[in-house]
Amino acid sequence: MGALQSSPGQPEYIDLAEKTGFSFEQIGVLHKRFKQLSHNETTLRRDHFNEIPDLACNPIRAQIIEAFFDRRNYRQNGEGTVDEIGFEEFLVVMSHFRPPSLNMTDEQRESVRKEKLRFLFNMHDTDNDGTITLEEYRHVVEELLSRSGALGKETAKSIADAAMLEVASISMGHMEPDEFYEGITFEHFLKLLAGFEIESKMNIRFLNMDTTTLCK
């Protein structure tokens, strides 16, 4: 309801800036966008996200939206999902996409990397049991290919199976025929994407200036 004004330097923002690492300007821009999306309410609901026209043709739209309502992404060790989120949660989820700063120690870099991968992992691990099972992984690939029509369905399955086999061979090494690979744990997930420089890839540019008026 517009309780927070979007001018930089607001005391409300200091807390948020510390928590998320965004600058006041960036918080201001995001806050404006938040209000735009929520039609000036204090909370966002799923259907608010569904209204974003650009998001409509995104194959993994459902997963992206779900990530915003997932307690695991709020950095508070919570679990489960919520029905509506405030600006703070919105900002915290967004902060997973903040680019790393220039001068980071290796430990910091590693923790950023882990955090970003954890976000991805949580997106895949829909039932929140700490492993990405074959079913969940298949779902991910199916969603990815969901824009390609009937062609995708069968192939998605085999792609996910192949990927899972790869994971199993990478993380387990030798497996006896009667062993069973339950699914990708977070450790395996880290190992799996070891060569994938997520810390330099999973970033978007957060603007300091307000350009939201340009977009729908």
Added chain:
Amino acid sequence: MIIRLGRLTPGYFRLLQRQVSGEVRMQPQSSFIDPIAMMMATVGTGVSLYSARQMAERVQLKHPHAWDQAEQEQNIRQNHLKMAVLRPTRSSSGPRLTEFICVLLLVFVSVASVSRDVVPGSNETWGNPARTTQEDPHHQTNSTGHKKAFPVLSFHYEEVKKPLEISLWILLALLMKLGFHIIPRVSNVVPESCLLIFVGLLVGGIIKAIGGEAPGLDAKLFFYYLLPPIILDAGYFLPIRPFTENMGTILVFAVVGTLWNAFFIGGMMYGVCQIEGTQLGKVDLLSCLLFGSIISAVDPVAVLAVFEEIHINELLHILVFGESLLNDAVTVVLYHLFKEFAHAGTVTVGDAFLGVVCFFVVSLGGIMVGAIYGILGAFTSRFTAHTRVIEPLFVFLYSYMAYLSAEVFHLSGIMSLIACGVIMRPYVEANISHKSYTTIKYFLKMWSSVSETLIFIFLGVSTVAGPHAWNWTFVIVTVILCLVSRVLGVIGLTYIINKFRIVKLTKKDQFIVAYGGLRGAIAFSLGYLLTDSDIKNLFLTAIITVIFFTVFVQGMTIRPLVELLAVKKKKESKGSINEEIHTQFLDHLLTGIEDICGHYGHHHWKDKLNRFNKAYVKRWLIRGERSTEPQLISFYNKMEMKQAMMLVESGSAAKLPTIVSSVSMQNIQTKGPARRRAIPSISKSREEEIRKILRANLQKTRQRLRSYSRHDLLIDPFEDVSEVRFRKQRVEMERRMSHYLTVPAKSQETPPVRKVCFESEHQIYTYDDSESPRGSAQASRLHPSPPDAVSLLDESPQRPSQRGALRTRGDAEVRAKAPDDKEEQDQLKLSRCLSDPGPKKDEEEDGSFLS
């Protein structure tokens, strides 16, 4: 990875052989096999020089288990002498062979040095048509002296003179290249480009000593014949993703950086020239600026030659390399501008403005021309389904046309070529056959490699040949200024760029970018094109010195420096399906987040472009249903195909990691009761018996398949994907078969261990015995698993199509215990859709994934 078609079948045998060889220890054959093998190796080496080069590389990468493999290979070779000839590179495995071949190739090199003596002798004749009459006798004393009585002969010689000369030069270049790879220690320290320049210097020196006139690096030859293959190779295989992601940075370095370099060097040079006592008073400002514009551009050929050897990470590679490609437009414009003004003498503001306009025309025009030819090429490849043979030629010709057309209008030929290659590639690759794709790849690599070699050799030759005007001040100041301006430029520009980049450039990155600014043959050729004068000689000398300094000093020290600074190297893993999934996933995720954030960034526009491409462009440029294929699926298909080929080819038996064969679908599928029933509870002695029979059968299979495969060499094995898949399927089955027979892949390397492995695996069977099938099935149901996975049963060792291969008692024995066939069919179908990640790991064996 280069796929070698000709080697399909022997590799397949080796694969089969590997499976049995865990148990069947090949008896040492008669003692004359080694000499025969060596002889085959010799013949093979003679057959293909290029293969020999590859072989030399292989010698360096020699695997510890190579000897074991070589032993097997020699056995194979006894049976397949003919095939051994077809695949000379295989002979590189054994240490003894290696030594022998090294000696052989050293002989080659010495032959090469003989031919080097011949070449200059002949060149001196051929290089000067005007003096032919006077030189002819000299030549004839050299090689054809006693044939003087036959004028017809000498006439024919004149006819073939030119091509012969060209071939001799190329042969010399290739033999030199070959020679350097034989001596691994030298090529580890000194980059190939340095060695080649050195050879060029030697050749030039010899020519000069004999008293002839060496052919210099002719600018026409360079720009029309030597440069295009290198640039096309670079453009066609340009890593698009990092290139577009760093486009801004690359452009800033290429345009602003080059401008800065040109004006800084030019201006400072002018200042130095004004100092009394340098005897440089006659060099005016415009000449200095012209010189600056020639010397300032980073050279793609030199950068490629050096950076390919140091395996630096993708970001730095694309920054330096991209800069070297894109600065061409700036160089072209500045060069023509200053050359024009140097004649006119004055520059007005209007001229400067026209220069800026010219820059846009040259660069954008070049890209436009390239894009038009690229689209034409893609469109043409839509209709080549019935004439596969000429597919590669279209790619080459359209690209070359793009280059030449751009050159006609003085547009940037390099940018045109790059644009053509980049635009053509995705569509052409979807249209052409796999064989054509391999051909394109091979030809581009071959041409660019030959061109590069020739360029460096000619550079050396021209150094000796060219007229020099050595001025200490000018040369030293040039070298220093080049270094200083490069460092200042990079630091200054990075400071600005880092404000806009998401991933910042670190100090190390800046250092490598600055240090990687090598100059090369383009600068030399531009200098060569200047109108003759004293100043030209002065410039040429300075340019050559700078080139030598950068190539020798920087090129040689960059590798130790990269090691010293611990700059991130290129990651070796590639083609992982998981990484591809996550790349795609991340693309969509970031686009989505950008949309939620409400501003249109990089990802948003990329997504838009992709959708446009999918909706309209692909439909027009790609034939058939592949036009609607999503990227992930085509990646998957490609990967599966690659695996199939590697599996079939399966270069080295010893290299196959154990993990690959040990994880199969059943490990990730939820288990059903069927598998328990599938494994027969048999006594150890019974098992041994079955094993013996199967072993014999596998060997028989191999014998039978050999003739089949040899036939297959004639009909193209890779033309049809389904055939490959089928074959892969079978190979996989054989492998899995061997798995069930508890022959771990590693056991063949370490025979003593095998026993242990066998024992431990045998316990599985006893475990099965002790537990009732019902109980274990229930246990497996406790696994958290979705219900439909139960229907996807894991495989049992006996699958229907295996019976084709194993028709004997042993098979029947085992099969009798197999569960109903219907389930098996399902599994077979399932596993057909599957791709085992196995052979791909071949390359990653030492990679970071495996501990």
